Amino acid sequence: MSLTELDTDLRAERAHLDASRAALRRMRERAEALFATGDKVAGDAYTAEQLGRHMARRVKELADDPTTPLFFGRLDFGDLDPDHAGREYHVGRRHVTDDLGEPLVLDWRAPVSRSFYRASARDPQGVAVRRRFGFNAGVLTSFEDEHLDRGEELGTASRILTAEIERPRVGPMRDIVATIQPEQDELVRADLADSICVQGAPGTGKTAVGLHRAAYLLYLHRERLRRSGVLIVGPNRAFLSYIAAVLPALGEVEVAQATVEDLVERVPVRAVDDPAVATLKHDVRMAELLRRAVEAHIGSPTEPIMVSDGSFRWRIGLDPLHRVVAETRAEGLPYATGRERIRARVVGLLQRQAEARRAESPSDAWLRRMGKAKPVTEFLDTVWPALTPDGLLHRLLTDPDALATAADGLLTADEQGLLHGRAPEADGPAGNGSRSVGTKLGRTPKATRWTAADAVLIDEAAGLLERPAGFGHVVVDEAQDLSPMQCRAIARRSEHGSITLLGDLAQGTAPWAARDWRESLAHLGKPDAAVVPLSIGFRVPAAVVAFANRLLPALAVDVPPAESLRRDGTLDVRTVEDLVAATVTEVRAALAHDGSVGVIAADDTVDRIRGALADAGVPTATADDVEAAERVTVVPATLVKGLEYDHVVVVEPAAIVAAEPRGLHRLYVVLTRAVSRLAVLHHAPLPTPLG
Numbered sequence: 001m002s003l004t005e006l007d008t009d010l011r012a013e014r015a016h017l018d019a020s021r022a023a024l025r026r027m028r029e030r031a032e033a034l035f036a037t038g039d040k041v042a043g044d045a046y047t048a049e050q051l052g053r054h055m056a057r058r059v060k061e062l063a064d065d066p067t068t069p070l071f072f073g074r075l076d077f078g079d080l081d082p083d084h085a086g087r088e089y090h091v092g093r094r095h096v097t098d099d100l101g102e103p104l105v106l107d108w109r110a111p112v113s114r115s116f117y118r119a120s121a122r123d124p125q126g127v128a129v130r131r132r133f134g135f136n137a138g139v140l141t142s143f144e145d146e147h148l149d150r151g152e153e154l155g156t157a158s159r160i161l162t163a164e165i166e167r168p169r170v171g172p173m174r175d176i177v178a179t180i181q182p183e184q185d186e187l188v189r190a191d192l193a194d195s196i197c198v199q200g201a202p203g204t205g206k207t208a209v210g211l212h213r214a215a216y217l218l219y220l221h222r223e224r225l226r227r228s229g230v231l232i233v234g235p236n237r238a239f240l241s242y243i244a245a246v247l248p249a250l251g252e253v254e255v256a257q258a259t260v261e262d263l264v265e266r267v268p269v270r271a272v273d274d275p276a277v278a279t280l281k282h283d284v285r286m287a288e289l290l291r292r293a294v295e296a297h298i299g300s301p302t303e304p305i306m307v308s309d310g311s312f313r314w315r316i317g318l319d320p321l322h323r324v325v326a327e328t329r330a331e332g333l334p335y336a337t338g339r340e341r342i343r344a345r346v347v348g349l350l351q352r353q354a355e356a357r358r359a360e361s362p363s364d365a366w367l368r369r370m371g372k373a374k375p376v377t378e379f380l381d382t383v384w385p386a387l388t389p390d391g392l393l394h395r396l397l398t399d400p401d402a403l404a405t406a407a408d409g410l411l412t413a414d415e416q417g418l419l420h421g422r423a424p425e426a427d428g429p430a431g432n433g434s435r436s437v438g439t440k441l442g443r444t445p446k447a448t449r450w451t452a453a454d455a456v457l458i459d460e461a462a463g464l465l466e467r468p469a470g471f472g473h474v475v476v477d478e479a480q481d482l483s484p485m486q487c488r489a490i491a492r493r494s495e496h497g498s499i500t501l502l503g504d505l506a507q508g509t510a511p512w513a514a515r516d517w518r519e520s521l522a523h524l525g526k527p528d529a530a531v532v533p534l535s536i537g538f539r540v541p542a543a544v545v546a547f548a549n550r551l552l553p554a555l556a557v558d559v560p561p562a563e564s565l566r567r568d569g570t571l572d573v574r575t576v577e578d579l580v581a582a583t584v585t586e587v588r589a590a591l592a593h594d595g596s597v598g599v600i601a602a603d604d605t606v607d608r609i610r611g612a613l614a615d616a617g618v619p620t621a622t623a624d625d626v627e628a629a630e631r632v633t634v635v636p637a638t639l640v641k642g643l644e645y646d647h648v649v650v651v652e653p654a655a656i657v658a659a660e661p662r663g664l665h666r667l668y669v670v671l672t673r674a675v676s677r678l679a680v681l682h683h684a685p686l687p688t689p690l691g
């Protein structure tokens with residue numbers, strides 16, 4: 001293409017962008033006008049509210065961000081394509097149509113857009129030319145053509161892709177719609193019915209894939225998923241705020257985001273377990289323990305029920321009562337539903353007697369009265385007493401006999417002791433029955449100070465009593481850190497839906513971290529989900545990957561190593577005398593470059609580093625404040641999972657490793673946060689695999 005042709009083409013594309021922006025503005029104005037008149041046209045208050053909500057969402061969905069391109073690619077179909085012969089389509093973040101309804105921009109999720117991501121010289125899918133656009137601050141600056149019909153294909157050598165990957169990062173995570181890679185696209189466009197597990201090394205785009213899959217599924221199954229909901233589960237608040245802007249930028253404003261702790265928050269968490277106790281409470285055997293504990297409450301009828309009803313007296317004998325309990329038990333319903341089923345069956349038996357005697361059907365009020373009659377509730381309280389989730393756990397933790405019965409053959413005596421706050425004998429002075437850490441048991445569940453692991457158990461108990469409402473699709477990020485009991489909490493919320501599980505076994509830092517995805521998937525209730533690897537790294541430069549990979553053999557996990565797309569970037573590992581002073585100097589030097597700076601240190605040194613930077617006149621932000629004006633963030637090592645910074649300064653790796661049992665895994669996470677430059681400052685010797 002000659003320079004003038006290029007220029008003409010660029011001008012035409014800019015004109016198309018202007019026309020598309022103007023059309024989007026008109027679409028939004030129409031939606032706003034409808035929103036304003038919605039309550040006048042709607043027949044009743046309910047319809048008005050529904051319509052209002054729909055329109056408000058539509059207006060939000062049509063928002064135009066002038067700094068992000070409305071389209072990023074174009075597909076020119078060849079003359080022989082049966083469906084799109086000779087047509088060209090611009091591919092962008094959402095559909096934009098002109099006043100006649102003709103498409104100006106196609107949503108990236110539309111079926112034809114798929115070829116933008118998947119067509120290749122070998123399989124052009126009818127596409128003659130694929131064009132990618134380069135943008136700078138919302139202005140279209142360049143384009144790049146691949147004549148697939150002539151066998152031309154750039155793949156990862158694309159200049160525009162490289163620029164996008166190497167772009168300095170600032171603020172929250174951005175979408176990757178313009179540059180989704182074929183192996184990622186396959187996962188993004190997987191069917192709603194398919195649960196998948198993605199194992200990928202740091203920076204291979206797992207989070208990006210999960211979020212784009214959510215957006216894709218919402219596009220394809222809008223009504224269904226709007227009713228059931230889509231949930232994103234992430235490891236902590238800092239992570240959730242980091243990813244929070246991605247889906248709204250793709251026009252999806254109604255996706256719930258939560259940590260697992262949020263999901264199971266039925267009781268306030270006000271105490272901390274000893275790691276050994278927490279590990280036991282997260283063990284899958286606790287599910288069976290709780291199931292048995294619930295079942296132990298089901299009793300046998302011991303006497304007939306006699307109910308006085310005006311001049312009548314009804315009697316239900318022991319035999320039918322036994323049958324009622326046995327039948328209900330056999331149905332395997334959640335416990336609370338079972339209790340109501342028993343009540344309904346008993347009332348049914350009373351009703352039959354009443355009908356036989358009076359030759360007419362009793363009223364609903366009569367049925368309700370019988371359901372609440374004292375002899376009926378007393379019977380229920382004997383054979384199927386009402387339970388609360390926290391009450392159930394409280395009893396197990398306060399009553400050694402109840403625990404021993406439920407734990408028979410399941411937990412050892414030492415383990416039962418641990419749950420009661422007694423360390424095993426061999427542990428010396430702590431084994432005197434005193435409880436220095438852990439659940440602070442009060443006389444009642446309300447007066448008890450529960451731990452995070454207790455909250456998971458209480459949620460499990462709640463799930464035995466009543467089924468929670470589930471989501472249509474759940475995306476779980478950093479899933480390697482989920483305990484079996486946490487997996488079950490998610491399983492209860494996705495029983496009738498599908499899941500996307502994202503993680504990296506090498507980054508597992510929790511004591512119960514997964515070692516095999518099959519096990520996690522079984523706990524999640526999706527044992528047959530495919531485990532798919534992602535292997536191309538988009539974040540971490542090759543030199544940094546090579547350094548971090550030295551840790552892999554020591555991490556005892558079987559994962560495919562990543563191959564970095566990034567040949568740029570630097571690694572600087574230095575012994576320093578004064579860690580804090582060296583950190584300040586390093587941060588100052590980093591600020592000479594574009595992009596974000598992340599200082600990562602063992603949790604207990606973070607305050608000191610923040611203070612030193614403040615004294616040196618360098619303002620810093622905290623990890624959960626992604627919109628902060630400060631370019632420097634000081635992050636405790638335990639909070640940095642899933643985040644990334646252009647320039648990362650890692651302070652004293654040995655201290656990060658020493659801080660926790662899976663410290664080497666933590667260090668692997670820490671070393672893989674850098675987008676462009678990694679500086680490792682150490683005073684103590686580097687941990688063995690790195691030294």
Ligand SMILES: Nc1ncnc2c1ncn2[C@@H]1O[C@H](COP(=O)(O)OP(=O)(O)OP(=O)(O)O)[C@@H](O)[C@H]1O
Nearest residue numbers: 176179180181202203204205206207208538539642
């Ligand atoms: N196809 C792509 N095009 C451009 N950038 C991409 C692409 N895929 C991923 N990235 C970028 O690479 C970085 C890493 O992606 P992401 O955070 O999703 O990786 P991850 O596998 O979840 O990493 P971690 O295991 O460290 O959490 C992000 O900045 C993301 O935007």
